[in-house]
Structures are given as C-alpha cells and as structure tokens.
Amino acid sequence: MSPISSISRRHRPAFVVSSLAAGLLLGAASSASAATFNGSGAITTDYVWRGTTQTQGDPAVQAGFKVAADNGLYGAVWGSNVEFAPDTKASSELDVTVGWSGNVAEDWALDVNLTHYRYPSTTADLDWTEAIGTLTWKENYWAQLGYSNDALATDEAGTYAQLGAKFPVGEQLRLEAAAGYYWLDDAYDASYAHAQLGMVWAFKAPFEIRVTAHATDRSARTLFPGLAGSRVEAALQTSF
Template identity: 60%
Template sequence: MSTRFCPRRPHAVACALLTLLTASAAQAHDVSGTAALTSDYVWRGTSQSNERPAVQAGAKVASDSGLYAQVWASSVEFAPQTQASSEFDLVAGWSGALSAAWALDVNLTHYRYPDTTVDLDWTEANATLTLQDRYWLQIGHSNDALASDATGNYAQLGTRLPLGDTFRLEAAAGHYRLDTANGDNDYTHWQLGAVWAFAVPFELRVTAHDTDGDAQRVFGPWAGARVEAALQAAF
C-alpha cells in the first residue's frame, strides 16, 4: 500500500485485529491460500515495489457463518529512508450472499510494515458489493490513510468479462480522496487486464495501469502508466 506521507500510529488496532483473526480461525471450516510473482506491485495505480518484481503470498480461514480472517504479504520498496522491505495485511471480516445476485464483503484491514525506520502502519475499513460475480463496487475509509494522520476515502467500480472457460477480461476505475495537512491530494486511476487460467491452479495476469496527473504530482514516478505481469496460484 502506498505510504508517502508523514506516518505515525500506535499498534492497539493491530492487537484488536489479531484477536479477531484468532477468533475467526478457531471457527474455521475452510482454508485457502494464494501465491504470486509479479513484475511490479501496483496498488490503486501506484507502484509499491519501485517498479521492480515482488513476491506475494496469502492465507485465509473462513467459517460457515461468513466470518473470515486473512493474512497477506508482499515484498515492497518505498523511499530509501523508510527502509521498508515487506508488507503484511491483517484482515478480519464477513462475506456472504445477500440474494441470488448480490453478495457483500465487509472487513477491517491493518497494513503493517515491520523493521522500518518510521511507523508506516495504518488501518482501513472496506466494503465490496458484488452483482452476479461480474460487477463490483468497493469503498474504503480511514482516519489515518497511508499513515498520514489524515482522512482517506476510496471508491472503485469494476467488472469482469469471461471469455470461455480459461480467459477473462477485467476493468476497473477508482478515485482516492486524501485530505492531508498539505491540502487535498485526490487522484483517479484506472486499469484493464487479461487473465489466462492456463492450468489449475495457475493463472497468468497482464494488467495495464494509468493515473491522472494529480497522482503523478503526489507520488512522482511511482504513478502514471505502467504494465504489470503476474503469475499467480490459488489453492
């Protein structure tokens, strides 16, 4: 996750999330995981790995009630003075069907960056509404967006289009409103990707990303047009 502002935050939220993670895991009836190697870790339109390859992995436990806990990790590379090299996302939430067509996922995500020279950790509340497993609307809110001690609100609208059993297209556009001490740092990004499920459980994903000029003003070379290729697996 992009952390370019002046950070600070105690770790009380992390302790609460870890408690939720443990409670969810104790009720778990389903365990799943992911692994990926990507040419560039891109999050909300900006590179989190200094435009270099990143290794990623995650694990999720879920109960029949819809409660779930998830841990996801990636290598990162931010500004040299932070010395950040890894990111861990601790997620506790609920997901389930609202009807035959609609589904909802709500969660609390804590982003942790261990062994850094400054405190980059922060927390965000998220909700994703999905229609027919084809269209989605995601919203996120944090009072400490990007560890900046400022409010951040994010919205993304996306769709996926299956092309047979092994191919699909995915497109999304998002807007991030960041109310920092230096004023509003709003920006918009969009992406278009193709996914080839060439052999279970492996997929090859190629995604083109771009941002508006405001993102490049705030994040410099980490924003703008870029292409990301990733080999990923789900198990």
C-alpha cells in the first residue's frame, strides 16, 4: 500500500495538512531570502476558544511559529496546554496550518487555510480539521467563515462565522471586538452565539497586555456546561 492508502480516512486530513506544512517549512527554509519567519507567545489566565474555555478556567502557556513564502503560501504551528474531561487525558493542543494569504484588492486581504487541531496526549479520538477563510478590510475589520465535516471531532458537519474589528485608541491602546455563531445542529442538534470585547495595551514593543471579556448565549451554556458563559481572561503576549 502507498503511505496514504494505509492511513484511515479519518486521519488523512492530519497527514495531508502536516505534510503540506512540513513541505512549506522546508521549502521556505531552503530559500530564506524568499520567505519570512515570525512567531508568537502568550501567557494567559484562561484559554478561551469561540467563547468556551479549553482549560477549565486555568492558565495556559502558548507559542506559535509561521513561515511564509513570497507568493503568499504559508505553514504554521501553534500549541497550548488544555484541560478537558479527565477521561480524555488531554493536556496539550497542537494546531498545524497550511494556507495562502495576500491582497486581493486595494484595502482588502484574504487568508484561506486548512487547520488541523491535534491533541497528542489524549487517549480519545479528538483530532479534527477545518477549512477557514478570513476577509480583512483595511487591516482592522474582518469576516471569517470556517467549515468542517468533522466539527469538534464529532464526525458531523459544523460551520462557524465571525465578524470582528479593531479600533486604535492612541499609539499604544486598541480595542478589539468580535461576535461569532457556531452552527452545530448536525452534531448536537443545537447551535450557539458568542461575543467578546477586549483591550490591548502595547506597553513595550514587542510585548502587549490583553484583557478580554467573553460572553455566550444560553445554548452554549447548555451544550458546554461549566465551560461557556461569561468570563474574563488576561494575557501577556508577544510577537517576533
């Protein structure tokens, strides 16, 4: 059998995304003059994703790395600690992304990618892959759409949409706001909405302090009891 045919259909997206990311990383590394490298890091009081905590409200340490070719293709990896139900034994998350980003018109930029969410420490089958597109206007306003036929590793389809904006307040401060809706009717016979409002203080480049308030609707609290609802997180973050 070929390497791909020997892998189960469920895990082929992980194999493909990881292989593409590795190819982009190696290709860019062999031609450094035609590539850009950057990274990010954060220490946060809570890891909140689409309105729900991924660490049971506990702190998280996060880091990421991205390499982009001059034609817009890029590969990225990002990781964080997580804390799910005890029986899953999940303690870490590793996201592998391959995509393309670039300007499509004056003031407009597009990012399209495949992101694979992987939980290497778990004994459960929690890994899944999502296609995500983000359209940005003037670098401060965005609309995002994500789709997966295996949303949250349920083997069912899910679609996520988000609208967001950044509002500069002076040279060091900015406000960030976003609202999202997650259609999960196929997986859970329910969907939910969430919103967030944050303030970022760029007190000393490249370091920033971010404080974000999150809120979800009642449906989210029913779907994810104890994980959704209202919460505030604070983070020290940097990029390089």
